[in-house]
Amino acid sequence: MAASTTPDRSRRSERSRVAILTATRDLIGEVGYAKLTIEAIAARAGVGKQTIYRWWPSKGAVVFDSLLALSERPDGGGIELPDTGDIDADLKAVLRATAAEFSDPGFEAPIRALNTEIINDPELAAVYREKMERPIREAKLRRLRGAREAGQLAADADLDLLADMLYAPLTQRWLLRSGPLDDDFADALVDAALRAFRP
Amino acid sequence: MAASTTPDRSRRSERSRVAILTATRDLIGEVGYAKLTIEAIAARAGVGKQTIYRWWPSKGAVVFDSLLALSERPDGGGIELPDTGDIDADLKAVLRATAAEFSDPGFEAPIRALNTEIINDPELAAVYREKMERPIREAKLRRLRGAREAGQLAADADLDLLADMLYAPLTQRWLLRSGPLDDDFADALVDAALRAFRP
Amino acid sequence: MAASTTPDRSRRSERSRVAILTATRDLIGEVGYAKLTIEAIAARAGVGKQTIYRWWPSKGAVVFDSLLALSERPDGGGIELPDTGDIDADLKAVLRATAAEFSDPGFEAPIRALNTEIINDPELAAVYREKMERPIREAKLRRLRGAREAGQLAADADLDLLADMLYAPLTQRWLLRSGPLDDDFADALVDAALRAFRP
Amino acid sequence: MAASTTPDRSRRSERSRVAILTATRDLIGEVGYAKLTIEAIAARAGVGKQTIYRWWPSKGAVVFDSLLALSERPDGGGIELPDTGDIDADLKAVLRATAAEFSDPGFEAPIRALNTEIINDPELAAVYREKMERPIREAKLRRLRGAREAGQLAADADLDLLADMLYAPLTQRWLLRSGPLDDDFADALVDAALRAFRP
DNA sequence: TCCTAACCGAGACGGTACGTCCAGTCTTCGT
C-alpha cells in the first residue's frame, strides 16, 4: 500500500493488513488522532507490534493507508464531477457537497488527522497528492475544461488557478474553523470565481 | 497570556515566563515541533516542569504563546498594509512578501507547528483567530475598503470573500506543498481576485 | 522541643506548634507514616511550610515530637510500675499490658513510625532514649531493685540485663510480627527471666 | 524470587534480574537506603525502569530480594551452628559472632534497610521470616535440641522462648543503639538464658 | 512430503517523556 516499502510482499498476511487498517480507522474515530498509538492499534487488531513496523515506516503511514483505503473506488472507476452543462450550478452543487462532507463528524476526525500528518511530513504529502488529491483534482480540471470549451469560461482561463480559488477558501475555513461552511458561502465562492474567469 | 488560564497572576514570575517562551521558540527551531518536549523546554529555561504545567494547559498552549509573543508589536501599534493608491500593485507586493515569509526556514517550522496545533484544538484555534489572525485580517480589510471607496473595487464587493480568495490559495499551497510559491503565482492570484471584484 | 534546634524561641507561636504536632499525629493515624508529607501537615495545621522547616530539622523530628507530646505526663509526675510486693505477678501484669498496648491499632501505627525513624537516625535515637525510653526504663529498674532488696531476686542480679531479657523478646516479636503477643507469652517470659535471676 | 509475583517467568531476562539486584546492593552501600531510588537502580543496572516495576511490586521488595540473594547459600546446604558439645561455649561464640556482624559497616546499612521495610510491610515480613529467618532459627533450635537431649538443658525447656531470650536483646540493642554490643554482653546473655533453662 | 525460512502473535527489553507529587527555598501580601 501506498507508503509501505516492500520486503517480500508474497508472504504478507492479508488478514493482518486489513485488521490493522480497520483498527486504525476505528481508533481515530474513538480516541482521536493525537492519542492514537501503535500499541493500541496492534492490540485492537490482534496483531504483534512488529507486524506493523514490518510493513509501515511510521504511524503517519498507517493512518494514511487506512484513510486511503476509505477513499479508493473498489470498482476501479475514476471520479467524475456532475456535468449538466451549467457550470455555475454544477460547481455550486459540488462545493455544497464538499462543505457538507467536511461537516460530517465521521469524516472530520480522520481528515484532520490526515492533514496533520501531511503538513509535517513532505514525503507523505507527496504520496497524498499523487494518490488522493490528483484523481479529484483531475476530475475538477476535466469539468472546467469542458466548460471552457463550451465557452462558459475565458479561452485563456488558468484552470489550475481557478480550481485553487474555488477550493482553497473552503478548505481553509474548515481547517481553521474561521467561519461557517454553509451554502451561501459555497455559492458566493462560485459566483466570484466564475466572475474572474468568464469569457 | 492568551491561552493561559489564570490562577492569581500576581505572584507569577515574569523571569520564568519569558525564559519558557524563549526556550520554546529556540527549541522549535532546533529540533522541530514534533520532537519538542516539555522536559526539554523546562531544562533549557532553567525552570521546574511544574512551573510550565502551572500556567499552561498543554504543550500546544506554550508553543502558541511563544509564537504569539513573536508576532506582538511591542510599540502597541497596529499592523498596516502599504497604501500607494494602486490596489493592484499593493496587493501583489503583500502577497509576494507573504509567500517569501512562508519560504523563510526560520518561520516555516514554527508556523507549521502552530497550524498543527490549531487544526486539532478548536479552543486554541479560537484564541489564534482572535489574537493573531484578526489584526492582520483587519488590516487587509481596511486596505480593501480604501480601494473600494476609491472606486477600484465594485461598490458591493464582499471584502471578506475577496480576502479569502486572495490568501487561502497561497496558504493552502504552502501548507500542502502542492506547488511553488513564486511571484507569478502571487501576481496571478491578485489579478484573478481583483477581476472578480472590479467595479 | 526535643529534636528541634532553637532560633530565638521567644517569638515562637505556641498556637502553630501545637497545631503542627496535632496534625502530624492525626495524619499518621489516617494515611500512615510512609505517606506522611510535610505539605499535608502544613495544610492540615493551617500553617506555612516554612514554619515547620524553621523549627524542625526533618520530618522524623516532627513525628518524634508529636509522639513525645503524647507520652509526656502533663502532671509532671514520673512513671511508676505497680508494686504489690509480688514481683512475678507485677511483671506479668505489666508485660500483659505492654503486649495489649502494642496490639492497640491507635498506638501501633505511630510507634512503628517512630521505630522506623529511630532505626535509621542515630541522633533521633539518642533523643528517643533520653526523653522517652529512660523514664520507662528507670521505672522498671526501680521496681526490680525493690524486688532484689526484698530478696526476690539474686543479690548480684544484673537488673539491666534482666530488663532487656523481659522486654526485648516482646518488642521484637511485635516489630517483626514473628508470633502472637498473648498472655501466655508474657507469662512464660516472666517465668523464664525470673528463673534466671532468682536468689 | 521471594517477593516477586510471577507473570510468565519464562521470558524473563536473567541478565537484567542480576544487574538490578547487584545495583541495588551497591547503591544501598553507597548512598544509604533512605536515598535509594528506583531510577538510580535502573540507571546503574543499565535497565529500563519498567523492567523493575514489571517484576517487583515495591522498592522494598527489590531491596529485600537483593539482600536475600546475599544470604542464600549457593551450595544449597543449610546453615549449621557449631557443635563442640559445650552448649555454653558454642552459644557464646555464636552470639559474639552475631554481634560482630552487626557492627560490620558493610552489613549494617543493608540490614537496617531491611528492618525498616519489614517493620512497615507485613507481607514482606512474612516472606522475610520464611526465607531468611526460618533457616537460621531452625539451625538454632537444632543446636538447642541437641543440648537438651544431652541433658544440658531442662527436659521441658521451651526452646523457642530460649532462642528469643538469647537473640532479641542483642538485636534490640543493635537496632536502637541502646548499648554496646561487646563480648561481655553476649556472654552475660548466654549465662542468664542458660540459667533459666538448665536442668 | 518434508524442510526451512519468513511470517505471525505475544510481549519483555532499554529508553524517553509524560504529568504529578513533594522537598526545601524564596517571595509576596495581609494583619
Added chain:
DNA sequence: ACGAAGACTGGACGTACCGTCTCGGTTAGGA
C-alpha cells in the same frame, strides 16, 4: 514584622509508548 500562602527549582515517582528484540508456533514453497 511576622507568618500564611504559595510559587519557585529540582528530582523521583509510577505509567504509557516507543521501536527493537527474542520467543514459539504456523504457514507456504522449493527440494
